[in-house]
Amino acid sequence: MRRNIMVLLHPHREDSAVAAVRVWKALLEDGIIPVVLDEEILDIARRSSYPDVHQDLLRRCEVISPNQLATWKSRCELVIVLGGDGTILRAAERFHGSGVPLMGINLGHVGFLAESEREDLAEAVHRASQRDYLVEERLALDVSVWHEGENIYSAWALNEATVEKTSKSRMIDVVLGVDSRPVSAFGCDGVILATPTGSTAYSFSAGGPIVWPEVEALLLVPISAHALFTEPLVVNPNSRLGVEISSSNPDFSAVMWCDGRRALELPAGARIEAKRSESPIKFARLHTGPFTDRLVAKFRLPVSGWRGPVEEA
DSSP states (O other): OOOEEEEEEOTTOHHHHHHHHHHHHHHHHTTOEEEEEHHHHHHHHTSTTOTTTTTTHHHHSEEEOGGGHHHHGGGOSEEEEEESHHHHHHHHHHHTTTOOOEEEEEOSSSOTTOSEEGGGHHHHHHHHHTTOOEEEEEOOEEEEEEETTEEEEEEEESSEEEEEEOTTOSOEEEEEEETTEEEEEEEESEEEEEOTGGGGTHHHHTTOOOOOTTSOOEEEEEESOBSSOOOOEEEOTTOOEEEEEOSOOTTOOEEEEETTTEEEEEOTTOEEEEEEOSSOEEEEESOOOOHHHHHHHHHTOOOTTOOOOOOOO
């Protein structure tokens, strides 16, 4: 039976091009057909350092257009993503709802979502070929925007949805709520509605808590709020988070971002709601070590002096 593995990469990066060529060749040697986007493989083929890519690999790979992606999702058993967290978020957006797991290989900096580093590329591809990985589900968000009683926008996010002031506005006035009940009102630069996966991203930078991925919860984190009660909130994963924007501020200007990729200019008086998505994202995991070790390694945290628990007799 024919096996297909999708390979997505960061466009226009030389290290992604180098890694992509290695992955395509390794998969073909294992009898697996790499599925690649024409816009990505042609970009690599135009590079002078890869004169043979167009003639050789283009014939043996399954090259599709972005318009064909919807029909090919069900034919791929795995998506290998070459790049940093931004590239993985782009892949998650494209494969959201498909049930196909993502395996990230970090070519960026921190790369919290990636499973392997660039030096482990060969091992990661081999284990992908052998189906030697575990599949882990990550909670995601379904986001909706309401205005004057109408749903004007629906979106999805793996890390977070953020409501932020623009450069035209000094601040925005918001009322926060959980499960249709108000919690607090204040002026602020913005509000982050995050998942545990996103707790190490924008939420972390804004002072939110780090939540272990296996903990099912939703986070609500104010950004530079002007009030007494502005602490981050961690709530039930089945709760519904709400952010209502005041319509009385004449200088109002705000935007909502989903995973820092998709933006919507918000009208005054808008209400933003976020809840647990019915379609989680699946990640292919090669390493089963504790998240604690990943946290220490990615942030290079000092741990000298730790003695560990005393073993009972």
